[in-house]
Amino acid sequence: MEGVPESHTGWTFLTNHARVLAVIADNHTARIRDIAAHCRLTERAVQKIISDLEQDGYLSHRREGRGNTYRIEPGKVLRHPAEAGLTVASLLSLLIQDEVSRARRPESDQRGD
Secondary structure, three states: OOOOOOOOOOOHHHHHOHHHHHHHHOOOOOOHHHHHHHHOOHHHHHHHHHHHHHHOOOOOEEEOOOEEEEEOOOOEEOHHHHHHEHHHHHHHHHHHHHHHHHHOHHHHHHHOO
């Protein structure tokens, strides 16, 4: 998959749940296999994350043919008390904004050269 970073060890700023949600926000018909590849997770882990997100009302899906179409609940408030009042839409807007700006920058700028 083009543009997917290499795997990483150690801690990161975003949870896997946020990563999966961001991929789905970018492509509402993404396959679990593609989400897993983009997020560097197993397909089983992505299935569990999607189940978590659906169970808590952040995400729903509709079966269309052999695939799924996902719907994100943009007004749903984030779970952690430190983010009280922040919505899924506000989180995704930050993530998507960053993706757009990174896509516009030359590769040498992205590496910090």
